[in-house]
Amino acid sequence: MSIATEPAGPDGSSSSSDISTKPRKSLPAVTIRFAGDSGDGMQLAGTQFTDTSALLGNDISTLPDYPAEIRAPAGTLAGVSGYQIHFSSNDIFTPGDEVDALVAMNPAALRTNLKSVKTGGIVIVNEDSFTAVDLKKAQYTANPLEDGSLGRYRLVKVPIDKLNAAATADTGLGAKDTDRCKNMFALGLVYWLYGRPLDATLGYINKKFAKKPQVATANTKALRAGYNFGITTELFQEHYEVPKAKLASGLYRKITGNEAVALGMVAAAHLAGKELIYCSYPITPASDILHELSAQKNFGVMTFQAEDEIAAMGAAIGVAFGGALAATGTSGPGLALKGEAIGLAVMTELPVVIVDVQRGGPSTGLPTKTEQADLLQAMFGRNGECPVPILAATSASDCFSAMVEAFTIATRYMTPVLFLSDGYIANGAEPWLVPEVDKLPKITIHHPTAANDEAGFMPYQRNEDGARPWALPGTPGLEHRIGGLEKQDVTGNVSYDPANHERMIHLRAQKVAEIKPAGPAYLWNGPQSGDVLLVGWGSTYGAIRAAVQQLVEEGVSVASCQIRYLNPLPEQLGEMMKRFKHILSPEMNLGQLRMLLRAKFLVDVQGLNKVRGQPFTISEITRGVHALLRGNLDGHMVTVNDGPAPRIEPIDDEG
Amino acid sequence: MSIATPPVNVLKASDFASDQDPRWCPGCGDYAILAQTKKVLAKIGADRSKTVFISGIGCSSRFPYYMNTYGFHSIHGRAPTLVTGLKLANPGLTVWMVTGDGDALSIGGNHLIHMIRRNVDVKILLFNNRIYGLTKGQYSPTSEHGKKTKSTPMGSPDMPVRPISIAIAAEASFAARAIDIDVKHLEYVLERAAHHKGSAFVEIYQNCNIFNDGAYSYATDKQSKSDTTLYLEHGKPMRFGKELDKAIRVNQMRPEIVNVKDVPADELLIHDEKAPNPTLAFMLSRMRHPDFPEPLGVFRAVDQERYAQLVRSQSEQAVQRLGKGDLQALLRGSETWTV
Ligand code: SF4
Numbered sequence: 001m002s003i004a005t006e007p008a009g010p011d012g013s014s015s016s017s018d019i020s021t022k023p024r025k026s027l028p029a030v031t032i033r034f035a036g037d038s039g040d041g042m043q044l045a046g047t048q049f050t051d052t053s054a055l056l057g058n059d060i061s062t063l064p065d066y067p068a069e070i071r072a073p074a075g076t077l078a079g080v081s082g083y084q085i086h087f088s089s090n091d092i093f094t095p096g097d098e099v100d101a102l103v104a105m106n107p108a109a110l111r112t113n114l115k116s117v118k119t120g121g122i123v124i125v126n127e128d129s130f131t132a133v134d135l136k137k138a139q140y141t142a143n144p145l146e147d148g149s150l151g152r153y154r155l156v157k158v159p160i161d162k163l164n165a166a167a168t169a170d171t172g173l174g175a176k177d178t179d180r181c182k183n184m185f186a187l188g189l190v191y192w193l194y195g196r197p198l199d200a201t202l203g204y205i206n207k208k209f210a211k212k213p214q215v216a217t218a219n220t221k222a223l224r225a226g227y228n229f230g231i232t233t234e235l236f237q238e239h240y241e242v243p244k245a246k247l248a249s250g251l252y253r254k255i256t257g258n259e260a261v262a263l264g265m266v267a268a269a270h271l272a273g274k275e276l277i278y279c280s281y282p283i284t285p286a287s288d289i290l291h292e293l294s295a296q297k298n299f300g301v302m303t304f305q306a307e308d309e310i311a312a313m314g315a316a317i318g319v320a321f322g323g324a325l326a327a328t329g330t331s332g333p334g335l336a337l338k339g340e341a342i343g344l345a346v347m348t349e350l351p352v353v354i355v356d357v358q359r360g361g362p363s364t365g366l367p368t369k370t371e372q373a374d375l376l377q378a379m380f381g382r383n384g385e386c387p388v389p390i391l392a393a394t395s396a397s398d399c400f401s402a403m404v405e406a407f408t409i410a411t412r413y414m415t416p417v418l419f420l421s422d423g424y425i426a427n428g429a430e431p432w433l434v435p436e437v438d439k440l441p442k443i444t445i446h447h448p449t450a451a452n453d454e455a456g457f458m459p460y461q462r463n464e465d466g467a468r469p470w471a472l473p474g475t476p477g478l479e480h481r482i483g484g485l486e487k488q489d490v491t492g493n494v495s496y497d498p499a500n501h502e503r504m505i506h507l508r509a510q511k512v513a514e515i516k517p518a519g520p521a522y523l524w525n526g527p528q529s530g531d532v533l534l535v536g537w538g539s540t541y542g543a544i545r546a547a548v549q550q551l552v553e554e555g556v557s558v559a560s561c562q563i564r565y566l567n568p569l570p571e572q573l574g575e576m577m578k579r580f581k582h583i584l585s586p587e588m589n590l591g592q593l594r595m596l597l598r599a600k601f602l603v604d605v606q607g608l609n610k611v612r613g614q615p616f617t618i619s620e621i622t623r624g625v626h627a628l629l630r631g632n633l634d635g636h637m638v639t640v641n642d643g644p645a646p647r648i649e650p651i652d653d654e655g
Numbered sequence: 656m657s658i659a660t661p662p663v664n665v666l667k668a669s670d671f672a673s674d675q676d677p678r679w680c681p682g683c684g685d686y687a688i689l690a691q692t693k694k695v696l697a698k699i700g701a702d703r704s705k706t707v708f709i710s711g712i713g714c715s716s717r718f719p720y721y722m723n724t725y726g727f728h729s730i731h732g733r734a735p736t737l738v739t740g741l742k743l744a745n746p747g748l749t750v751w752m753v754t755g756d757g758d759a760l761s762i763g764g765n766h767l768i769h770m771i772r773r774n775v776d777v778k779i780l781l782f783n784n785r786i787y788g789l790t791k792g793q794y795s796p797t798s799e800h801g802k803k804t805k806s807t808p809m810g811s812p813d814m815p816v817r818p819i820s821i822a823i824a825a826e827a828s829f830a831a832r833a834i835d836i837d838v839k840h841l842e843y844v845l846e847r848a849a850h851h852k853g854s855a856f857v858e859i860y861q862n863c864n865i866f867n868d869g870a871y872s873y874a875t876d877k878q879s880k881s882d883t884t885l886y887l888e889h890g891k892p893m894r895f896g897k898e899l900d901k902a903i904r905v906n907q908m909r910p911e912i913v914n915v916k917d918v919p920a921d922e923l924l925i926h927d928e929k930a931p932n933p934t935l936a937f938m939l940s941r942m943r944h945p946d947f948p949e950p951l952g953v954f955r956a957v958d959q960e961r962y963a964q965l966v967r968s969q970s971e972q973a974v975q976r977l978g979k980g981d982l983q984a985l986l987r988g989s990e991t992w993t994v
Contacts, residue, residue, distance in 0.1 A: 055992050200990070244994075253988045263986060270982045277743050297973035299980030302743060302966055306736070307769040314733040314766070318709075318740025321727060322748070326740070344730050434991065437983045473725035473741070473748050476704040481673070481719050483728025484712075493675065494720065 022231075023238045024195060029088035030242050031096030032190060034183075035113040036105030036126075037074050038067060038081045041183035045103075046083025048187055050429050052200045054254040057244030058087040061542065062429045063095035063615065068284070068367045075129075075137040080112045087194075089243040093395075093542030095428060097617035101193065103186050105129060105160070107138035114153075123153040124189065126182070128161035156235050160185055167225035171218040181222035188226025195241040198223060248433060255432040257396040257425035257539075258285070261355055262292035264403025265327055266299050271404065272411065272443035275324040279304040279315040284367040285423040286329045286357040309334035313341035313354070320350040321482075323447065323472040325407060329355035332374045333364065336381065342416055343382045346508065348482045349460075349468050351410035351417075353403070354388075358422040360613045369613025370423035372538055373589035378418045379567060379596065385505045387512035389413070390567040392420040394523060394541035397432040399425065402564060404440065405518035411445050413515055414467040420566070422588070424615045425539040441518075447472050459492035466511035468492075513568050521570040526552060526559025529579035532625055534560040535605065536586050537593050540616055544586060547621035558625060563593070574601035584608055584628050586621055606633060665700055668693040673723040679714060684835035684861035685782065689721055691838055692751075692780070695845040696724075707741065707750045709734050711758035714789050715782035715861070718753040732763025735770035738777045739962070746963040749849075750777045757787050760796040760816055771825040773962040774853040780845075781818055781858050786867035804866075819940035819954055822856040823933050828959040829855040830936060832951050835862060836875055840886070840951060847953055853961050873944050883944050887952035892923035895948045903947075910938060910947065928956045 032049070034042045043064055054060050063084040072079030086096035098118035104110035106129040117123060130145055144150055145157060164185040168178035184205075191198060201223060209216035230236060255263075269276035278301065280290045294303040306312035312328045319326035330338065335356045345352050358374045360366025378390050389409055393402040399421055410417040448469045451457040459480040460468050471478040480492060488495035489503055523541065525548050536544045541562045551558045561576065563569065577583050577597075583605045585594045591607040598605055608624040610616055627633040671693040679685045696706065706724040710716035712731035719726030725748075729737050734752050742750060759767045759781050770777070786804065787793040793806040797818065801810040822830045829851040833844040841859065848855035860871045873883045885895040885903070893903040894915060902923045904913045910924070927935060936955035943949065974980075 051990060055990060057992060057994060247994045249994050251987065251991050251993050253986075253991045255988075266980075266985060267982060275744070277740065279740060296980065296985070297970045298977045299982070299985065300970070301980075302970060304739065304743060304966075306739075307765055310733060311736040311739075311766055311769070314729070314736025315740030315743070317729070318727075318737035318742075319744045320740075321737065322741040322744025324744040326744075340730055341733060341736075344733075348727075434986050434988075437986065472745075473707045474705050474745060476702075479703055479723055479725050481722075481726035481728065483719070483726075484730050485728065 022236065025238055025240050027240050027242050028090060029086065029092060030100045030194060030240065031084065031086045031098065032101045032103070032194075033082055033084040033099045033113060033116065034103045034186065034190075035080060035082040035109035036103075036183070037109070038069070038071055038079045039074060040081070040105045041180065042081045042083050042105070045183040045187045046085060047429075048201045048204060049190065049196070050085050051204075051254060052191070052196045053085065053087040053242075054252070054431055055200055056196065058089065058242055059092045059245035059247060060088070060254065060430055061086045061092050061095045063424070064427045065614075066368055075106055075108055075134045077108045077112055077138060080109050082109070082113060087242055089245050091245065091247070093546040094615070094618055097619050101190070103190060105182065105186065107134050107140055107144070110144065111138045111140065117153060119152045121153055122156060122193075123150060124156045124158060124186070126160035126186070127157040128159050158189065158229070158235070163225060163229060164222050167221045168218040171214050171221065173214050173218050177215065178218055181218050184219045184222035185226035185229075188223040188228075189230050192227045192230030193236065193239050195239060198227060247431060250433045252431045253434055254429050255397055255400070256288075256427055256429045257393065257399045257421050258288040258357065258427065259292055260393075260396055260399035260432070261329070261403055261419075261421060261426075262289050262296070264400040265293065265325070265353075265407075266296055266301055267400070267437070267440060268404050268407035268443060269300060269325050270437070271440055272325060272407065272445055274445070275300040275302065276327065277302045277304060277316070277319040277324050278327045278329065279306055279312040279319065280329045281306050281309045281312045281334060283309070283331045283334050285359055285426045286331050286334075286355065288426070289329045289355065289357075309337035310341055313338035313345075313352075316352045316354075317341060317345050317348070317350055320345070320352050321348075321473065323470070325411075326351065327353040327355065329357065331357050331359045331367075332361045332377065335374060335377055339382045342388060343384065343386050344484050345416040346382070346386050346388060347484050347487070349414045351407075351414055351470070353406045353410055353417050353419055355419045355421060357426045358420060360611070366613045368423065370539070370615060371588050371611060371613065372422055372540070373592065373611070374420065375537070375566065375589065375592040376595070378420060385509060387509050388416050388418050388567065389512055389515050390418045390420060390565070392538040392564055392566055393425060394538060394562050394564060396425045396428055396430045398564075400432070400435070401519055404443075408441070408443050408518040409515060411443060411470070412467065412518075413465055413511060414470060415512065420538055422539050445470065447475070448478060449475055451477060458490050460487050460490050462507070466507065466514065515568055517565045519564065521563070521565040522573070523562040523564065524559065525549075527557070528559070528576070530557035530559055531580065532556070532558040532582045532584055532628060533577060533580035534558065534584050534586060534621070534625070535563065535577070535593065535597065536560065537563040537566055540586050540588065543616040543618050543621055546618045547625070550618060550622055551625055556625060556629070566593070566596075569596065569600055573597075574603065577601060577603045577605075582606065582628055584625065584633075586610075586616055586624065588615070608633070666697050666703065668697040671696050671701075671703065671723055673721055675720045677721050678717065680865050682864040683714070684784065684863070685715060685718070687835045687838055688780065688782065688841065688859055688861065689718065691841045691845055693722075695842055695849055698846065699849050701749065705748055707748050708753060709738050709741070709750060710753040711755075711763055712789070713755040713758045713787075714863070715753050715755040715780075716758060732758055732761070733766060734758070735763060735766035735775075739770055739773070739775050742775050742777065742963040743966060746776065746961075746967065752777050752779045754779065754781050755788075756781065756783045756785060756795045756797040756818070760818060760821065764796075764821075768821065768825040771822055771827045771854045771856060774826075774828050774959045775962045776853055776964075778848045778851070778855045779857060781856070782861040783818060783858050784861045784863035784867055785815075785870050786863050788863045788866055792866040817940055817943070818858045819856070820937060823937045823940055823955065826933075827856050827955060828853040829956045830940070830954040831856070832858045832860070832949075832954070834860040834871060834874060834951065837951075844952065847956070851956060853959050874949060883948050885942075885948040885950045887926045887928070887939070887950050887954065889926055889928045889953070892920070892925050893950075894923070910942060912947065928953045930955075931957060
């Protein structure tokens with residue numbers, strides 16, 4: 001169904017005639033945010049809006065933002081849950097810098113989200129929730145709906161509680177149950193506002209509540225009531241449409257980073273002709289990978305929920321020894337626990353893919369917020385000289401290809417591989433051009449069946465890639481022993497010989513240093529030389545790329561290089577950086593890639609650093625580049641926490 | 656005490672020896688355990704290529720290097736995790752795990768419990784010498800309360816754990832105990848473990864003649880051993896003493912020692928290793944020298960579903976229900992649109 005031809009009827013159905021007479025305005029791109037209490041169903045409203053927009057053909061990028069507490073006290077600032085969606089008729093790379101329309105279900109949601117709304121933006125509030133008690137919980141001393149403090153915005157006060165209650169009154173459900181349909185009312189209203197059909201969400205409701213017809217009816221009524229309210233109310237004088245995006249042609253679906261990681265693993269197993277065993281201990285924000293994979297049992301996928309992080313890594317090593325594809329997934333604290341066992345995988349040279357979905361640290365840190373501060377842990381967080389190849393996915397959909405590459409590297413070079421994602425791309429969604437399975441590269445694996453030397457089987461005899469043979473227990477004649485003690489070169493026997501130890505350290509280092517990427521080692525945007533090169537890695541790709549686009553339009557001489565293979569780093573990067581006057585590295589940490597680049601290439605890399613649990617906005621990066629060019633970048637952009645609703649302030653141009 | 660095993664005998668015990676010379680201290684109890692293990696493997700007709708020894712860290716954990724089978728000498732305490740992963744990848748392998756009291760009960764206590772409760776199909780040989788040998792003589796989780804060691808000059812303040820109590824608390828389907836120098840009985844217990852399907856937990860009293868010599872002299876000394884040990888036999892009364900003149904009776908849920916001639920035969924406690932309820936096995940695991948003779952033999956041997964088999968049967972069920980997975984369909988997902 002296309003929205004370009006006045007499709008939606010009074011209730012959003014595609015067939016009946018449109019009685020709405022309000023003008024419809026076409027916009028190239030819009031960013032909206034649903035915000036409410038953790039119990040208000042904002043994540044669901046957000047994902048439904050995303051699905052509908054994706055199906056309409058918009059490009060999308062999302063940013064779910066929820067508290068670490070499962071149920072923080074209702075109505076408090078700590079309990080606010082939000083979901084931001086950027087949907088567009090152009091290519092987009094980020095969830096949007098500024099919000100065009102905010103839905104705030106209570107005062108706390110308004111307070112924590114208002115600053116993201118652009119001047120003149122729409123603010124839809126559930127005015128029924130602006131009671132004295134809720135205002136107090138949100139630490140408002142005066143009612144913002146009445147004190148004129150929202151003058152910069154187009155305030156739309158909707159009695160959502162009452163309208164929802166009326167719409168769902170005759171469903172036979174109690175007030176508590178009907179009240180839970182509020183999110184559908186709000187969603188229906190926003191659907192009307194942006195000319196979206198209700199079909200996808202109606203389908204979802206009917207499927208989800210197939211066994212609870214009353215609940216299905218109530219949600220349906222609330223959704224339609226919200227939509228119809230948009231048509232009839234005097235509060236809106238116009239509504240909008242965002243036409244389809246011009247994406248490359250093909251079949252698309254919506255995907256999050258965690259989904260793409262899981263699918264990449266299943267695909268890798270298929271391409272290698274092997275079973276996949278994913279060993280993991282639940283941890284935010286990586287647990288969804290475990291959930292996704294545990295549902296794929298008919299694909300030769302097994303999951304092992306281990307007793308702890310160490311066990312998950314140990315079991316993955318056992319899996320690899322046994323000859324299946326082995327993976328484990330975790331976040332920063334779990335990676336720290338796995339360190340010793342990763343060393344064992346390095347010593348025994350077994351292929352295991354270790355996923356780190358990074359979150360705010362140190363320690364428990366900010367479990368539900370994003371950060372990129374595990375790079376140096378991935379690089380060095382083990383005892384001894386313990387090199388591990390590192391790949392970082394640059395977007396939600398890139399997680400798929402990067403995961404297939406990770407298994408390709410792990411099995412070709414017989415090594416554990418660290419795969420870095422983060423909370424932002426793990427939970428954020430975007431459209432994904434579904435790949436054709438037949439066109440994906442096969443993963444070729446060889447298991448020896450005969451001895452490789454006249455004297456018998458030599459488990460540490462290396463091939464041209466420096467990889468040792470992957471001989472599987474159960475193979476007659478190849479019985480051998482491996483372990484964590486230093487190995488004698490070739491034979492693999494325990495050896496304490498000093499010269500052998502040095503040789504083995506060099507062999508292990510060389511093997512990793514000479515790895516050839518199985519996909520693009522970096523993604524380049526812009527000219528090959530100029531004033532500024534932005535060097536990033538991982539999830540900052542979207543914001544950096546969009547910033548480059550804007551800056552180039554402004555006439556700034558800038559390019560960007562997003563590194564996917566962080567170990568080994570692309571050799572040519574040193575030369576490429578020399579062709580720019582300035583190198584700026586935006587990172588969600590205090591300068592970890594910067595440290596590596598400086599150490600390896602002796603280049604004066606500057607940092608643009610943000611550690612607020614939120615991804616970069618485009619303007620933060622463009623402002624950073626301007627500040628750099630004016631010579632007043634102070635190396636980082638941490639700003640003062642201002643009140644109960646912290647948010648990134650635009651960089652102070654005065655440094 | 657023998658088990659009917661078909662006389663396969665393809666390989667001799669010596670065929671299971673690798674080309675590496677054992678490096679344990681002369682006189683260490685580990686040698687006897689190594690010898691009996693090879694003997695049992697030969698006796699049951701084990702296939703070297705399908706046999707894997709996995710260990711952690713400690714004196715005992717050198718074991719895999721001395722076996723001409725597949726082997727993995729892993730890291731401290733984590734052997735159970737590797738065992739679990741390996742069995743998931745290939746349930747057809749016969750896996751033996753060799754560990755010690757420090758490796759299994761201190762640093763690896765968590766993993767041991769969870770592997771046993773999952774009933775991963777593995778034979779666990781816990782060499783209990785009640786001391787840290789490899790790190791040269793610190794007290795271990797099984798060292799006696801008050802024991803003076805290098806790290807406890809004034810005596811250990813810790814209470815020791817009882818390995819079989821832990822195994823049974825972790826729902827072990829098989830738990831047994833043997834002594835290193837009682838080689839015939841050790842062979843019997845190892846053979847029983849070899850035949851068990853599921854986690855077969857064997858505590859072996861092992862003498863560390865360097866750092867804890869004589870830890871089990873009460874149970875090995877010719878003079879005292881018949882009074883300090885009790886050989887368990889399924890279906891038989893628990894009798895001990897030189898003339899088997901003493902026995903165990905349960906009185907108000909507690910075991911007590913009685914003279915056989917003083918009590919009616921039907922009051923003597925009969926061993927039942929197959930009892931579904933683990934209470935008896937647990938009670939036996941609490942019997943400690945000097946208050947009681949220490950039971951040797953099989954405490955518990957019951958059938959339980961095995962972990963890797965359960966996991967794989969779920970996969971089979973999924974295939975039956977949904978058909979073999981179609982990757983292209985999975986990648987497409989439920990909602991797509993065409994541009
Ligand atoms: S230290 Fe003790 S346990 Fe270790 S090898 Fe020597 S005697 Fe055996």
